[in-house]
Amino acid sequence: MSFLRERGMGASILVAALSSSFGVTLLATTKYLGFLAGETLGETGTVTLMVGILSVIFIVIAMYVGAIVTANTFSTIVAGRTRQIALLRLIGSTARAERRKVAGQGLVVGLIGSAIGLAIGIVIALAGTSIAGRILDAPAPDDTFSAWMALPSIAVIITTWLAAWGGSRRVLSVTPLAALGGSVVRSQDEARGGRAKNGFAIVIGLLGVLLLIGGLILGLLTPAAVVVSFVGGLLSFTALVMGSAAVMPPVLRLVGRAFGGSATSRLAAENALRYPERSSRMSIGVVVGVTLVVMFAVATETFEQVLLQGVPAEEADASGISAFLDLFSGVMMGLVGFSAIIAAVGLVNLLTIGVVQRRTELGLLRALGLSSGQIRVMVLLEAAHITIASTLLGLVLGVAYGWIGAQSTIGYYPDGGLLVAPAIPWVPVAIVIGAMALLTLVAAVTPTRLATRISPVEALAAA
Numbered sequence: 414m415s416f417l418r419e420r421g422m423g424a425s426i427l428v429a430a431l432s433s434s435f436g437v438t439l440l441a442t443t444k445y446l447g448f449l450a451g452e453t454l455g456e457t458g459t460v461t462l463m464v465g466i467l468s469v470i471f472i473v474i475a476m477y478v479g480a481i482v483t484a485n486t487f488s489t490i491v492a493g494r495t496r497q498i499a500l501l502r503l504i505g506s507t508a509r510a511e512r513r514k515v516a517g518q519g520l521v522v523g524l525i526g527s528a529i530g531l532a533i534g535i536v537i538a539l540a541g542t543s544i545a546g547r548i549l550d551a552p553a554p555d556d557t558f559s560a561w562m563a564l565p566s567i568a569v570i571i572t573t574w575l576a577a578w579g580g581s582r583r584v585l586s587v588t589p590l591a592a593l594g595g596s597v598v599r600s601q602d603e604a605r606g607g608r609a610k611n612g613f614a615i616v617i618g619l620l621g622v623l624l625l626i627g628g629l630i631l632g633l634l635t636p637a638a639v640v641v642s643f644v645g646g647l648l649s650f651t652a653l654v655m656g657s658a659a660v661m662p663p664v665l666r667l668v669g670r671a672f673g674g675s676a677t678s679r680l681a682a683e684n685a686l687r688y689p690e691r692s693s694r695m696s697i698g699v700v701v702g703v704t705l706v707v708m709f710a711v712a713t714e715t716f717e718q719v720l721l722q723g724v725p726a727e728e729a730d731a732s733g734i735s736a737f738l739d740l741f742s743g744v745m746m747g748l749v750g751f752s753a754i755i756a757a758v759g760l761v762n763l764l765t766i767g768v769v770q771r772r773t774e775l776g777l778l779r780a781l782g783l784s785s786g787q788i789r790v791m792v793l794l795e796a797a798h799i800t801i802a803s804t805l806l807g808l809v810l811g812v813a814y815g816w817i818g819a820q821s822t823i824g825y826y827p828d829g830g831l832l833v834a835p836a837i838p839w840v841p842v843a844i845v846i847g848a849m850a851l852l853t854l855v856a857a858v859t860p861t862r863l864a865t866r867i868s869p870v871e872a873l874a875a876a
Contacts, residue, residue, distance in 0.1 A: 436565020519577020
């Protein structure tokens with residue numbers, strides 16, 4: 414269990430705990446909202462169906478984000494263990510045995526994190542239901558928490574283990590000869606595998622786009638078409654994640670030009686472009702978080718505008734529909750923020766691990782004449798490059814996915830029309846932008862402190 418003290422493992426446990434508590438809390442919340450809808454509106458048919466669909470969608474999204482962050486974390490950790498793994502290979506260990514060891518560590522991380530998250534989720538569910546009942550003066554359901562609500566915690570264990578297994582695939586390319594050198598040269602087979610991965614990403618991306626279009630068309634007939642759109646969005650975004658090493662560098666290059674031509678700015682921009690896999694691992698989690706928040710905000714705002722179209726405000730308030738929609742939107746927006754927090758934890762964790770693994774490089778820059786302040790600014794600018802580029806891409810994707818999700822759900826409404834313009838809630842968008850600016854500062858605190866502690870003498874000795 415000593416591996417748990419390694420940098421990055423604590424953050425991975427936190428990610429698993431957040432994902433687990435998210436799922437448990439969301440199931441309890443949506444169950445309560447369905448119960449409240451029956452008490453307020455007098456019927457639970459369509460509302461219960463939509464609440465159930467949304468709960469499953471958001472649980473899958475949370476585990477999806479957690480799996481991306483965990484896989485990227487273990488990929489980065491394995492990259493830092495290259496020399497150690499190569500030494501073990503040199504004395505007789507096999508690549509598959511080392512990969513099983515890393516996957517086993519992911520399983521332990523998932524077990525610990527999901528257990529913590531399950532306990533937190535139960536407490537939040539019980540306390541939240543009690544508080545909401547007092548505020549709304551509404552009766553509480555007989556069974557706030559059921560045994561089946563622990564299913565997300567079990568799913569988190571499985572997804573964390575699978576993510577660690579996927580993130581450890583680089584172990585297979587580590588040879589015993591790497592123990593005699595300082596790095597592992599990218600092999601031709603690995604390069605071909607990269608092209609094959611990009612080709613597969615293009616295929617599932619096109620399939621995802623077709624499903625998104627199909628969801629828009631089916632949305633004219635049934636609100637359940639949002640499931641088709643969700644699968645299409647999941648496939649298309651998975652394609653983006655798989656091809657992020659090719660998608661993110663152009664965006665990062667564009668953002669880097671806005672930071673001027675000073676030495677530290679150029680170094681920060683070149684570092685992001687020189688290691689596209691590392692930069693894409695850091696940025697894709699933020700893209701996921703921003704996309705989720707903006708997507709849900711746009712979808713909710715668009716859905717509410719169409720649903721209340723032609724209904725006087727007094728009538729909407731009297732019937733309780735407006736209050737229920739506002740409550741539902743606020744609660745779900747708070748819950749979806751968990752996914753953004755998971756992504757933020759991933760960025761901070763990967764940026765910190767990256768600085769630790771670049772001790773020699775940063776020390777050599779100090780030896781060449783860069784001051785501690787310049788190193789600090791360079792690391793801060795790297796974090797800024799990643800968060801700004803990720804935020805811009807996430808905003809565009811969030812508006813697109815949110816509009817498609819809303820259109821797939823409300824296209825069948827007679828008053829909605831064939832196509833509905835996306836309604837962009839500017840307050841949540843402004844909050845997202847402000848949160849990303851704060852995340853840049855928070856994410857750079859630990860890495861900049863570590864970077865300035867690196868001694869040039871130690872770097873020259875290690876080189």
